[in-house]
Amino acid sequence: MSANGNLLEVTGLNVAYGESKVLFDVGITVKPNQVVACVGRNGAGKSTMLKTIAGFIKPSSGTVTADGADLVGLTAYVVAGMGIKYIPQDKKVFSDLTVRENLELGSYASKDYAWDKVYDYFPKLKILLDRKAGYLSGGERQMLMVGRALLGKPKLLLVDEPTEGLAPSIVSHLKDVFREVSKTTALVIVEQNLPMICAIADKIYALSEGRIMAEIAERDQIKPEVCEKYL
Ligand SMILES: Nc1ncnc2c1ncn2[C@@H]1O[C@H](COP(=O)(O)OP(=O)(O)OP(=O)(O)O)[C@@H](O)[C@H]1O
């Protein structure tokens, strides 16, 4: 943690794909155990922001600091090894591997597995352990993605649109899981489901055309009506 109590600090982040600039001077801060959300329209740059923090994209300028360590220039593999786990938007799993094999791959380097926690959060995964991941439903796949990240005891989870396309019952289940996870782990969640995210977020950033347009941190302002203006 840095001197000002932040677990993650992003400042002046500029990101471009070739000639096309996507993020402009983006800055966010996340404290330990905080649930920080990012909302914004399609194409606003939300996924790009998460991918840059996770080490998949190198910014043209700016800083990303976690626990006082500079992350810019580190590979995604090294960032993950530091306990910063990224759950991508596309829900890609290794279809030909079993659920157990998919889960283990997420923490293969450390081999420090929190199996009990994963089974507590997602009892269904325990039943599905020997099933090939390619056969999973959308909801089961998302449980696998979140379970895989949690198995490695992360200190920070970066989650990209976890509830996209899922039924209300699994959305509600994931909401409870994130709330429970936040007792020990900080979360940055990109979400379009405003009622869900407003129920768990401590702070919301609104991203529009690559810029942070608002930072909503007062409890009584964290509500769908306020966030809607930025979508
Ligand atoms: N690999 C890439 N190469 C070139 N342009 C890209 C690439 N990935 C994203 N972009 C562009 O960058 C912009 C931001 O994309 P990004 O995926 O970060 O948005 P988003 O806010 O996550 O959108 P969505 O809500 O649709 O997931 C978009 O204009 C997109 O077309």
Ligand SMILES: [Mg+2]
């Ligand atoms: Mg996205």
